[in-house]
Amino acid sequence: MAELRGVGIGLGVAQGPVARMAEPLPAPADTPSELSAADETARARDAVAAVARELEQRGAQAGGAAQDVLEAQAMMAEDPSLETEIDARIAAGKTAEFAVHDAFASFRDTLTAMGGYLGERAADLDDVAQRVIARLRGVPAPGVPDPGYPFVLVAKDLAPADTALLDLDKVLALITTEGGPTSHTAILAREKSIVAVVGAVSAKDLVEGEMVIVDAAAGVVTTQPTPEELERAQNRADARASAASAPITPGALNDGTPVPLLANLGKPEDAAEAVALGAEGVGLFRTEFLFLSASQAPTVQQQRESYIRLLSAFPGKKVVVRVLDAGADKPLSFLNDAHEENPALGLRGIRALRASEDILREQLTALAEADAAVAALGTAADLWVMAPMVATVEETEYFTEIARDYGIRTAGVMVEVPSSALLADRILVDADFASIGTNDLTQYTLAADRLLGSVAAFQDPWHPAVLRLIREVGDAGRTLGKPVGICGEAAADPLLAVVLVGLGATSLSMAPTALADVRASLLEYSLDDARVIAEAALAANGAASARAAARAAATTTTTLSETQQKVTQP
Ligand code: PEP
Numbered sequence: 364m365a366e367l368r369g370v371g372i373g374l375g376v377a378q379g380p381v382a383r384m385a386e387p388l389p390a391p392a393d394t395p396s397e398l399s400a401a402d403e404t405a406r407a408r409d410a411v412a413a414v415a416r417e418l419e420q421r422g423a424q425a426g427g428a429a430q431d432v433l434e435a436q437a438m439m440a441e442d443p444s445l446e447t448e449i450d451a452r453i454a455a456g457k458t459a460e461f462a463v464h465d466a467f468a469s470f471r472d473t474l475t476a477m478g479g480y481l482g483e484r485a486a487d488l489d490d491v492a493q494r495v496i497a498r499l500r501g502v503p504a505p506g507v508p509d510p511g512y513p514f515v516l517v518a519k520d521l522a523p524a525d526t527a528l529l530d531l532d533k534v535l536a537l538i539t540t541e542g543g544p545t546s547h548t549a550i551l552a553r554e555k556s557i558v559a560v561v562g563a564v565s566a567k568d569l570v571e572g573e574m575v576i577v578d579a580a581a582g583v584v585t586t587q588p589t590p591e592e593l594e595r596a597q598n599r600a601d602a603r604a605s606a607a608s609a610p611i612t613p614g615a616l617n618d619g620t621p622v623p624l625l626a627n628l629g630k631p632e633d634a635a636e637a638v639a640l641g642a643e644g645v646g647l648f649r650t651e652f653l654f655l656s657a658s659q660a661p662t663v664q665q666q667r668e669s670y671i672r673l674l675s676a677f678p679g680k681k682v683v684v685r686v687l688d689a690g691a692d693k694p695l696s697f698l699n700d701a702h703e704e705n706p707a708l709g710l711r712g713i714r715a716l717r718a719s720e721d722i723l724r725e726q727l728t729a730l731a732e733a734d735a736a737v738a739a740l741g742t743a744a745d746l747w748v749m750a751p752m753v754a755t756v757e758e759t760e761y762f763t764e765i766a767r768d769y770g771i772r773t774a775g776v777m778v779e780v781p782s783s784a785l786l787a788d789r790i791l792v793d794a795d796f797a798s799i800g801t802n803d804l805t806q807y808t809l810a811a812d813r814l815l816g817s818v819a820a821f822q823d824p825w826h827p828a829v830l831r832l833i834r835e836v837g838d839a840g841r842t843l844g845k846p847v848g849i850c851g852e853a854a855a856d857p858l859l860a861v862v863l864v865g866l867g868a869t870s871l872s873m874a875p876t877a878l879a880d881v882r883a884s885l886l887e888y889s890l891d892d893a894r895v896i897a898e899a900a901l902a903a904n905g906a907a908s909a910r911a912a913a914r915a916a917a918t919t920t921t922t923l924s925e926t927q928q929k930v931t932q933p
Pocket residue numbers: 647649688779799800801802803804850851852
């Protein structure tokens with residue numbers, strides 16, 4: 364048995380034989396064209412247009428986030444500056460194949476140099492180039508294999524066009540050697556609940572047909588598994604399937620302590636699915652996701668319409684909206700387009716809003732108006748509004764005062780910076796609630812850029828330093844009687860969710876697809892158990908040992924409570 368490590372997407376586990384994605388087409392040779400430039404240009408244009416239409420068609424067939432991704436790829440293919448670059452190479456005597464290859468490669472290099480979100484789009488560009496070249500050569504584009512039986516797909520990095528149309532009856536799991544947690548492969552795998560481990564560099568050595576276990580929750584691929592390991596993995600997969608089909612009940616521990624389970628959303632259209640999966644409200648609405656491609660600040664009216672759609676989907680339920688969180692992984696040029704050496708430490712979140720206060724005021728106006736409009740229809744939601752990246756007590760006072768001026772009844776802050784966790788007892792005097800963003804809190808506590816694959820191992824919210832900061836906030840919330848939610852990815856980890864409750868979290872918010880697993884996990888423990896498990900994790904020296912200690916403590920507490928139940932039952 365050997366283990367390969369990568370970044371797990373989601374919480375699933377699956378097993379099956381490996382099928383490898385075909386290698387990319389060889390790069391075209393730089394030989395002079397035998398055709399006229401006009402003929403080569405026409406060939407290139409026809410091939411690009413045909414690929415763009417095919418991508419749009421695949422998008423329409425797939426729907427959802429996949430459609431957005433594939434339409435963006437089609438637009439990339441037909442980008443006028445790319446066309447100019449292709450034409451220039453053909454005019455210099457190159458073949459259409461070489462001109463396409465070379466022009467796309469230079470665009471790819473530009474994107475890669477930009478790093479972060481845009482850098483991760485480079486793979487999308489390679490895929491479009493391969494499709495165009497395949498069409499020019501009259502050969503099929505490299506794609507997903509079909510060995511004739513269900514398989515674990517191993518690829519360098521899947522193109523969105525392939526991920527979107529994966530046949531989920533055949534693809535048991537997905538392993539990529541490249542790509543990080545924010546690559547399109549990861550985003551789409553998450554949306555389609557495909558068991559996936561991305562960025563597993565050593566998976567390049569996996570051979571066709573060999574049996575593997577893909578454990579997304581642990582980010583591990585096990586090769587040459589023993590029969591016991593296969594059985595354990597199957598049991599976990601079965602337990603997960605039964606959690607997914609269990610009746611939807613409000614989030615709670617087994618002693619009845621309520622732990623509302625909320626959804627993280629980026630657009631109002633996703634509300635219906637969240638409700639169907641049992642979301643009891645929204646714990647984080649990322650408003651910046653609505654405007655990531657906008658070059659100008661959205662108008663009050665544009666915003667109001669989106670917020671009305673969101674609030675109307677949750678009558679009587681809590682909806683926590685975060686004001687625009689611009690910067691680093693979520694650039695909004697209308698809030699900050701300065702080049703910064705360290706954007707994660709720059710003018711971002713509440714700092715950027717404060718520097719453009721009119722945009723903050725317009726957003727609060729739109730939120731207050733949407734709240735009133737929905738209330739007038741008799742379907743009021745319970746609107747809470749919070750500021751991102753708050754680092755000081757003074758910023759807390761600034762935001763809550765301005766929000767209350769606009770009639771926002773419940774105004775809070777996100778705790779994502781260690782300074783605000785350490786001073787939570789003062790921040791929560793003024794703020795009505797805190798919501799802990801564990802993604803950024805981990806990034807800042809461990810000093811590891813959350814977008815950088817080379818330091819991904821540090822980005823682990825199980826680290827006891829992160830847990831200790833969360834405990835500070837939980838304690839402050841308990842003392843001051845203020846709610847403390849969790850809205851980072853950590854809340855979606857079923858065992859860590861129990862630890863977070865043990866540390867004082869009063870609600871958990873996550874991607875809706877994680878709700879069933881977390882609901883089932885909470886129901887296995889009492890509040891006392893959760894505190895014992897949290898203490899075990901806190902006492903560890905590192906993330907891996909905290910996870911192991913929590914797992915061991917959890918086994919003991921469940922055994923204890925089963926014994927207690929047997930003892931108390933007649
Ligand atoms: C976080 O940082 O944990 C968080 C929830 O915000 P985002 O992931 O949008 O930065």
